[in-house]
Amino acid sequence: MPRPKRSRFIRTIPAVTYFKPRGIPMSQLKEVCLGVDELEALRLCDLEGLYHDKAAEMIGVSRQTLGRILEQARKKVIEALVYGKALRIEGPHDAQIFTQYTCRSCLYQWQEPFVPKKTPCCPKCRSEEQTNGFVSK
Numbered sequence: 001m002p003r004p005k006r007s008r009f010i011r012t013i014p015a016v017t018y019f020k021p022r023g024i025p026m027s028q029l030k031e032v033c034l035g036v037d038e039l040e041a042l043r044l045c046d047l048e049g050l051y052h053d054k055a056a057e058m059i060g061v062s063r064q065t066l067g068r069i070l071e072q073a074r075k076k077v078i079e080a081l082v083y084g085k086a087l088r089i090e091g092p093h094d095a096q097i098f099t100q101y102t103c104r105s106c107l108y109q110w111q112e113p114f115v116p117k118k119t120p121c122c123p124k125c126r127s128e129e130q131t132n133g134f135v136s137k
């Protein structure tokens with residue numbers, strides 16, 4: 001029996017989901033797939049500099065799981081850089097991803113299942129001016 005999918009939470013919808021090295025034809029290109037939850041772990045810990053327990057809480061996983069996600073994510077990014085592989089960012093297959101939004105108009109916060117490149121509107125005031133957690137409070 002397959003294990004039930006776990007829920008993970010991200011606050012970033014990546015603007016670009018494919019990175020390709022210059023000068024290598026697509027037919028010869030190898031790909032590395034980075035999950036949106038792995039990207040979120042890298043963003044929170046390595047870019048924003050959050051402590052692991054805080055980042056784990058935001059994504060909705062244990063500290064140990066976050067450590068594993070980070071280790072795997074760093075390995076994938078380095079693999080793409082060192083071996084000249086393309087990097088594809090996509091939803092992971094072993095987890096259900098929810099995006100955390102904050103409405104810019106009324107500051108209402110809500111979660112929705114992650115759908116790439118979707119523009120949701122606020123369930124409270126119907127505004128489409130939302131942010132994925134980058135709003136400064």
Ligand SMILES: [Zn+2]
Pocket residue numbers: 103104105106107108122123124125126127
């Ligand atoms: Zn609103």
